[in-house]
Amino acid sequence: MSDPEAPQSADTDVPDKLYFRIGEVARLAGIKPYVVRFWETEFSGLGPRKSGTGHRLYRRKDVELVLEIKRLLYEKRYTIEGARKYLQDRTRPVTSKTAPKLHVQGELFVGNSALYQEIRRELTQILDIFQNPSEKTK
Numbered sequence: 001m002s003d004p005e006a007p008q009s010a011d012t013d014v015p016d017k018l019y020f021r022i023g024e025v026a027r028l029a030g031i032k033p034y035v036v037r038f039w040e041t042e043f044s045g046l047g048p049r050k051s052g053t054g055h056r057l058y059r060r061k062d063v064e065l066v067l068e069i070k071r072l073l074y075e076k077r078y079t080i081e082g083a084r085k086y087l088q089d090r091t092r093p094v095t096s097k098t099a100p101k102l103h104v105q106g107e108l109f110v111g112n113s114a115l116y117q118e119i120r121r122e123l124t125q126i127l128d129i130f131q132n133p134s135e136k137t138k
Contacts (some may be wrong), residue, residue: 013028013067014028014060014063014064014067017060018059018060019049019057019058019059020057020058020059020060020062020063021055021056021057021058022036022037022048022055022056022058024058025058025062025063025066028063028066028067029063029066029067029070030070031066031070036066037056039066039069042080042084043065043069043083043084043087045065045087045091046062046065046066046069047062048062065087068087069083069087072086072087
């Protein structure tokens with residue numbers, strides 16, 4: 001049995017194409033085109049390009065986002081606001097405050113001091129290049 005919280009893989013359902021029209025996206029997701037247009041106004045990450053004739057052109061990542069939005073709204077029963085927050089939190093970059101601390105400073109090179117010394121030497125050379133740009137490098 002699969003994990004209900006895990007995003008479903010859209011790779012098997014989405015054809016390998018560069019662009020999709022709104023009708024194709026709606027058919028793949030099993031929803032009406034007006035729902036896709038509405039979701040564009042509610043989810044900032046969903047923004048198709050427009051062709052020269054004004055047709056919406058969705059990339060694969062847009063189609064996968066539509067499938068994820070549908071899963072959150074229809075299967076997980078999120079509200080639009082809840083789904084928006086979930087997607088924003090999921091794509092928020094990791095900062096030093098939110099990232100788990102994996103190593104105490106200096107532990108990375110314990111037992112491998114030759115690697116540490118080589119990296120330190122190369123970084124020192126790079127620093128010298130930036131501090132003395134007029135000198136030629138050897």
